[in-house]
Amino acid sequence: MTLSWLLVAGVVSASPALASGAIRHVGPIVAIDVTHDTVTIEEMWPWRHSLLRPALREFHLAPGTEIALTVPMGALGGAVLEPMSMTDLRPGDDATVTIEHEGDRDVVTSIEITRPVPETGGAGPTAGGTGSEGTRT
Numbered sequence: 001m002t003l004s005w006l007l008v009a010g011v012v013s014a015s016p017a018l019a020s021g022a023i024r025h026v027g028p029i030v031a032i033d034v035t036h037d038t039v040t041i042e043e044m045w046p047w048r049h050s051l052l053r054p055a056l057r058e059f060h061l062a063p064g065t066e067i068a069l070t071v072p073m074g075a076l077g078g079a080v081l082e083p084m085s086m087t088d089l090r091p092g093d094d095a096t097v098t099i100e101h102e103g104d105r106d107v108v109t110s111i112e113i114t115r116p117v118p119e120t121g122g123a124g125p126t127a128g129g130t131g132s133e134g135t136r137t
Contacts (some may be wrong), residue, residue, distance in 0.1 A: 021099050022109065025057055025097045035062045039086075039111065041095050059097050061086065061110045068109040072117050081112065089113065 028041035038058050045055040067089070068081035089095075093113040099106045 011070060022098050022100050023100070023106075027054075027057070027058070027095065029091055029093045029095050030056065031058075031091065032086065034086055037086070039089065041097060041098070057097075059099070059111075061111075062107050062109075065108045067113070068110070069113045069115065077113065084113065 006016075013017075025041060025043050027041040029039060030038040030042050031038075040056055040058045042054045043052055043057050045105050067084050067086060069084050069088070070079045071082045072079050089111075096112045098110045098112075100109050101107075110126060
């Protein structure tokens with residue numbers, strides 16, 4: 001029993017996101033407002049069986065917010081993150097929004113997007129960017 005708690009403690013302390021106090025919100029994107037630099041997702045909340053309901057969460061992107069598409073690397077598994085811009089986001093994209101508390105506010109540090117892999121083969125979806133995207137400016 002003690003060994004399993006030590007393993008859990010080791011995994012938690014080794015995770016940079018958890019160690020820094022980052023909070024992750026996960027859900028499909030339902031709205032993107034490029035003019036106001038906001039992304040809205042539908043997240044299931046709170047995590048209690050009798051109260052579980054979808055909740056809309058709007059996030060304001062900071063100039064340094066990194067946005068990336070998770071691209072699968074073939075049949076052997078694994079993935080790489082391909083930088084993308086806010087204009088590449090689409091309603092229905094599965095998003096993991098990471099926020100950190102800085103000073104007196106929460107700041108979106110990154111958004112990772114996952115899209116379904118086409119069944120026809122290929123390396124998966126691409127963002128269609130030039131490679132200079134990836135950071136919100």
